[in-house]
Amino acid sequence: MNAGAAAIAALLLTLPASAHARRVVLGHSVEGRPVDAVELGDPHSSNKLLVVGCIHGNECAGLAIVGALERLPMPAGLDLWVIENLNPDGHAAGTRQNAHGVDLNRNFPWVWRPLGGIYDSGPRPLSEPESRIAYHLILRVRPRISIWFHQHERLVDESGGDIAVERRFSALVGLPLRRLLREPGSAVGWENHRFPGTTAFVVELPAGSLPSAAAVRYARAVLALARKSAG
Numbered sequence: 001m002n003a004g005a006a007a008i009a010a011l012l013l014t015l016p017a018s019a020h021a022r023r024v025v026l027g028h029s030v031e032g033r034p035v036d037a038v039e040l041g042d043p044h045s046s047n048k049l050l051v052v053g054c055i056h057g058n059e060c061a062g063l064a065i066v067g068a069l070e071r072l073p074m075p076a077g078l079d080l081w082v083i084e085n086l087n088p089d090g091h092a093a094g095t096r097q098n099a100h101g102v103d104l105n106r107n108f109p110w111v112w113r114p115l116g117g118i119y120d121s122g123p124r125p126l127s128e129p130e131s132r133i134a135y136h137l138i139l140r141v142r143p144r145i146s147i148w149f150h151q152h153e154r155l156v157d158e159s160g161g162d163i164a165v166e167r168r169f170s171a172l173v174g175l176p177l178r179r180l181l182r183e184p185g186s187a188v189g190w191e192n193h194r195f196p197g198t199t200a201f202v203v204e205l206p207a208g209s210l211p212s213a214a215a216v217r218y219a220r221a222v223l224a225l226a227r228k229s230a231g
């Protein structure tokens with residue numbers, strides 16, 4: 001094997017199991033870190049799902065779930081979009097907010113209003129590059145279901161959209177279905193109001209990091225939800 005062939009063989013070994021995985025840089029955070037999306041499965045399928053592993057930088061257990069998703073074989077007829085980490089600056093700093101001190105999940109254009117403190121909603125809707133990145137991807141992809149991972153209340157939030165979808169995910173992962181306050185400027189609030197007929201919801205994972213077996217279990221639940229609710 002010549003050097004070029006060996007390099008290609010080594011590269012192939014590092015690729016995830018999914019046959020069709022495409023990574024795109026969507027934009028950059030306040031501090032210039034890339035924010036990527038990974039598209040898995042069939043780009044031509046109308047069954048489009050979005051999973052966001054982390055939006056609050058100190059609630060990032062969902063990163064293990066999206067990592068597991070990228071290693072699972074994709075079912076036919078699914079176009080799965082993954083934003084691993086929408087808030088890399090907050091994750092690096094261990095903060096809920098982005099590097100401007102803004103809570104990204106209060107910065108979306110649905111009943112946005114000025115908020116301060118730890119829920120600082122920014123100077124205006126979509127003031128933050130990270131929020132705009134998610135906003136533009138969602139407008140482009142129009143996911144039928146979006147799942148946003150947070151911590152650490154151990155529940156599936158009845159966030160709006162189709163409660164049957166949320167109930168099904170709750171049963172699949174064994175977390176109770178509860179209704180949290182519908183916060184102004186939240187990503188799921190914006191999605192559920194902007195795109196009637198779609199469902200965006202929050203999953204509050206347990207505290208701490210997820211063991212890898214649990215991450216795989218959540219990832220399989222995402223795929224099961226995609227299949228069961230298709231069409």
Ligand SMILES: [Zn+2]
Nearest residue numbers: 056059150151
């Ligand atoms: Zn959160």
